[in-house]
Amino acid sequence: MHGVVTLGAGIAGLSFSYHFNHLTEIYEKEGSWGGHCRSHSTEGFTFDRGIHISFTKDDYVRKLFAASVADQYGEFSPVVYSVFASHWVRHPVETNLKGLPAELVAQCLIDFIRAEQNRDRPAGNYREWLISSFGRTFAERFHSVYSRKYWTVDPEYLTTEWVAQRIYRPTLEEVLRGALSDQFCNVYYIDSFRYPAKGGYQSFLRLMAAEAVIRYGFELVELDLKNKKLIFSNGFQRYYDTLVSSIPLPELIRCIKDLPAEVKEAASRLAHTSVVLVNLGVKKGDLAKCHWFYVYDEDFLPARVHFSSNLSGSNAPPGCTGIQAEIYHSTFKPLKVPAPDVMERAIENLIEIGILAKDDDIILTDYQDLQYANVIYDRNYRKNRELILDFLEKNHIYCIGRYGEWAYLWSDQSLLSGKRVAEKLGGDTF
Numbered sequence: 001m002h003g004v005v006t007l008g009a010g011i012a013g014l015s016f017s018y019h020f021n022h023l024t025e026i027y028e029k030e031g032s033w034g035g036h037c038r039s040h041s042t043e044g045f046t047f048d049r050g051i052h053i054s055f056t057k058d059d060y061v062r063k064l065f066a067a068s069v070a071d072q073y074g075e076f077s078p079v080v081y082s083v084f085a086s087h088w089v090r091h092p093v094e095t096n097l098k099g100l101p102a103e104l105v106a107q108c109l110i111d112f113i114r115a116e117q118n119r120d121r122p123a124g125n126y127r128e129w130l131i132s133s134f135g136r137t138f139a140e141r142f143h144s145v146y147s148r149k150y151w152t153v154d155p156e157y158l159t160t161e162w163v164a165q166r167i168y169r170p171t172l173e174e175v176l177r178g179a180l181s182d183q184f185c186n187v188y189y190i191d192s193f194r195y196p197a198k199g200g201y202q203s204f205l206r207l208m209a210a211e212a213v214i215r216y217g218f219e220l221v222e223l224d225l226k227n228k229k230l231i232f233s234n235g236f237q238r239y240y241d242t243l244v245s246s247i248p249l250p251e252l253i254r255c256i257k258d259l260p261a262e263v264k265e266a267a268s269r270l271a272h273t274s275v276v277l278v279n280l281g282v283k284k285g286d287l288a289k290c291h292w293f294y295v296y297d298e299d300f301l302p303a304r305v306h307f308s309s310n311l312s313g314s315n316a317p318p319g320c321t322g323i324q325a326e327i328y329h330s331t332f333k334p335l336k337v338p339a340p341d342v343m344e345r346a347i348e349n350l351i352e353i354g355i356l357a358k359d360d361d362i363i364l365t366d367y368q369d370l371q372y373a374n375v376i377y378d379r380n381y382r383k384n385r386e387l388i389l390d391f392l393e394k395n396h397i398y399c400i401g402r403y404g405e406w407a408y409l410w411s412d413q414s415l416l417s418g419k420r421v422a423e424k425l426g427g428d429t430f
């Protein structure tokens with residue numbers, strides 16, 4: 001018996017192990033656990049891999065996270081802004097138009113009212129959905145701009161299967177109230193969130209990692225399906241009976257020799273974005289206007305910026321502010337500026353919109369490039385993904401997590417994905 005082997009020690013792999021009574025060995029290419037939920041500290045500042053907050057409604061996950069940090073977490077109502085041409089309005093803009101140029105507000109309202117008639121018309125793609133949900137002006141001036149910045153593609157390229165849990169379609173009354181009054185209308189999908197008091201987001205995973213058997217520095221490079229054998233970059237070989245994989249689906253497929261042509265073809269069409277994270281430590285304590293903000297301007301490099309020190313005071317030394325800017329890119333939209341210049345451009349952008357001043361003392365600059373950020377939901381996404389996952393499962397390989405399942409999963413959903421497979425394989429009977 002070679003047992004059940006797990007690939008990847010992110011939240012999904014750790015959750016699988018935890019719910020499988022740790023009767024599995026995890027092979028992880030990096031030197032530490034956490035994957036995309038990992039946090040790193042440098043010179044007194046702690047940064048996550050892109051903003052990470054827990055807004056799960058799942059009671060089981062909430063308790064597990066809380067127990068991991070011995071109930072030491074902050075609970076927040078999010079303060080989030082949309083920035084448009086130097087105007088700051090509360091997010092989402094659809095229900096908080098007041099403060100934007102009058103002509104733009106009028107056009108948004110006229111188009112929203114016109115769109116009401118088409119509201120329930122089936123949409124062939126994300127762009128059509130935006131226009132029928134919000135009207136042309138909202139769609140073009142805000143969502144399409146953000147689509148190109150975050151998804152790195154035009155909205156017509158995307159399907160709508162991911163929108164339901166993320167984008168609220170306000171009523172006319174909510175839009176009008178937001179345009180005419182100062183009363184903040186919160187229809188954002190995050191109404192409250194938690195964040196660990198210490199150690200960054202990664203701390204929420206502590207309990208699951210505590211007894212996991214993890215072998216670090218083991219990067220899968222070859223997978224022999226016939227003999228159920230794994231080969232790692234350090235030359236180590238390992239047989240398995242069942243394989244649970246949380247590593248990105250295209251990476252896993254790349255490791256497999258002698259694949260059926262249609263599986264290879266489907267995998268070559270899986271698309272995703274990458275993200276560059278610009279982390280800044282500033283010696284000034286009162287820079288944060290909010291928890292995070294979105295910028296609807298394509299000349300402003302980052303899509304989203306957050307203040308890490310506003311999530312937890314322990315994320316920055318006293319009197320300092322931690323800032324992280326996210327810049328997305330992909331094969332569809334390569335980085336506009338050469339990688340080494342991204343830092344400088346992001347700082348210039350933050351000065352332009354008044355977050356930083358020219359003479360601010362930036363005492364830390366740090367840069368990370370994450371190869372996998374978001375799965376792109378294009379027209380063939382569902383067909384290709386299902387074909388691959390089906391083929392793998394027939395070969396006793398179960399894929400879990402955001403990049404294993406190849407879906408737009410938040411961390412709680414990635415955790416539950418690992419738990420589900422543990423239960424399927426008998427973990428609930430231990």
Ligand SMILES: Cc1cc2nc3c(=O)[nH]c(=O)nc-3n(C[C@H](O)[C@H](O)[C@H](O)COP(=O)(O)OP(=O)(O)OC[C@H]3O[C@@H](n4cnc5c(N)ncnc54)[C@H](O)[C@@H]3O)c2cc1C
Pocket residue numbers: 007008009010011012013027028029030033034035036037049050051052053054055218219220221246247248251275326372373374400401402403404409410411412414
């Ligand atoms: C920018 C950004 C912001 C996010 N914000 C939030 C948020 O606010 N709240 C929220 O709940 N979720 C958020 N998420 C989603 C969350 O990060 C994911 O759902 C979760 O981290 C996915 O975990 P995972 O275990 O599935 O994958 P991963 O964390 O990617 O784990 C996979 C592991 O496999 C390892 N690996 C890869 N290749 C190999 C190989 N060949 N051999 C061995 N090991 C390998 C990796 O090193 C990694 O440790 C965000 C994601 C991103 C990208």
